[in-house]
Amino acid sequence: MALSNEQIERYSRHIILKEVGAKGQKKLLGAKVLIIGAGGLGAPAAMYLAAAGVGTIGIADADEVDLSNLQRQIIHQTKDVGKPKVQSAKETMEAMNPDVNVITYHEFINSGNILDIIKDYDFIIDGTDNFPAKFLINDACVMAKKPFSHAGIIRFQGQLMTYVPGQGPCYRCVFKEPPPKDAVPTCKQAGVIGAMGGVIGSLQAMEAVKYILGVGELLTGYLLTYDALKMQFRKVKLPSDTHSCAVCGDHPSITKLIDYEQAECDGVGL
Amino acid sequence: MKITVAGVSKEVKDGLTVAQLVIDENVEMPQYVTVTVNDDFVESGTFEQAVLHEGDSVEFLYFMGGGAE
Ligand SMILES: [Zn+2]
Numbered sequence: 001m002a003l004s005n006e007q008i009e010r011y012s013r014h015i016i017l018k019e020v021g022a023k024g025q026k027k028l029l030g031a032k033v034l035i036i037g038a039g040g041l042g043a044p045a046a047m048y049l050a051a052a053g054v055g056t057i058g059i060a061d062a063d064e065v066d067l068s069n070l071q072r073q074i075i076h077q078t079k080d081v082g083k084p085k086v087q088s089a090k091e092t093m094e095a096m097n098p099d100v101n102v103i104t105y106h107e108f109i110n111s112g113n114i115l116d117i118i119k120d121y122d123f124i125i126d127g128t129d130n131f132p133a134k135f136l137i138n139d140a141c142v143m144a145k146k147p148f149s150h151a152g153i154i155r156f157q158g159q160l161m162t163y164v165p166g167q168g169p170c171y172r173c174v175f176k177e178p179p180p181k182d183a184v185p186t187c188k189q190a191g192v193i194g195a196m197g198g199v200i201g202s203l204q205a206m207e208a209v210k211y212i213l214g215v216g217e218l219l220t221g222y223l224l225t226y227d228a229l230k231m232q233f234r235k236v237k238l239p240s241d242t243h244s245c246a247v248c249g250d251h252p253s254i255t256k257l258i259d260y261e262q263a264e265c266d267g268v269g270l
Numbered sequence: 271m272k273i274t275v276a277g278v279s280k281e282v283k284d285g286l287t288v289a290q291l292v293i294d295e296n297v298e299m300p301q302y303v304t305v306t307v308n309d310d311f312v313e314s315g316t317f318e319q320a321v322l323h324e325g326d327s328v329e330f331l332y333f334m335g336g337g338a339e
Pocket of ligand 1: 174
């Protein structure tokens with residue numbers, strides 16, 4: 001399908017790039033990205049992907065918009081307080097770009113529904129705030145052979161890694177199992193600078209765009225860490241030996257998805 | 271001897287173990303940190319036995335949640 005005149009104008013800053021061109025823009029328009037969590041990370045990721053013309057964007061989140069979300073979750077506005085986050089996110093994305101078809105999942109992801117939700121997507125963005133969800137997304141993506149971007153943010157720090165099947169370690173290669181409930185603080189308990197979600201969530205969108213276009217080097221085999229106070233990014237090389245991993249290794253001991261217990265106080269809230 | 275910790279060169283005493291380094295570096299919640307030496311994982315539970323050598327490069331990888339909520 002040819003790009004319309006309006007699309008040629010809208011995406012002109014993409015099309016002019018030799019790595020994108022009309023061909024790349026069509027790839028973006030034909031791509032399907034799922035964002036799990038419409039919060040601090042998911043908000044900027046969703047907005048940049050919608051603006052970029054990613055044709056199908058899935059967004060999963062069971063929560064409603066809370067006043068305390070607005071300090072960083074820029075896809076939601078003051079008028080949206082009380083609304084399901086997925087609804088608010090859909091309205092923002094559709095207002096930004098009519099080319100985008102937004103599919104909402106107003107539910108908690110769990111071992112029973114995640115494989116069904118991710119199966120139609122090309123790339124998954126983990127924008128969740130809790131370890132049970134992060135391990136669930138990792139294991140499901142490994143089992144379903146789906147690429148995904150992991151990220152975490154807290155206080156003035158952020159981290160990011162990209163998993164592509166067969167091209168390096170998964171999240172569980174690095175972090176064997178979730179820490180006990182409440183052992184590691186969440187944003188709610190420890191706080192986070194709003195712009196941290198903007199920095200790291202935008203990098204997740206960048207990884208998705210690069211994956212779709214097939215350009216550059218993805219953050220596979222590396223953990224990118226960002227310390228805002230020191231204004232320092234570090235790309236830490238991860239061990240390449242994945243053979244003994246419990247889920248992506250040669251003889252996986254995890255062959256069924258696990259619903260770990262959530263930290264009570266922060267609500268399961270994706 | 272000289273080692274590199276999170277990208278920074280440091281002078282440490284010979285025979286330093288990963289367990290002692292974790293203490294010296296004030297690693298937050300050391301029981302949940304993932305440690306690599308020269309791009310290989312140090313099995314958790316073996317930090318006491320993991321002796322560092324001249325030129326080793328050590329990284330601490332921390333759990334980081336956050337995002338949505
Ligand atoms: Zn793995």
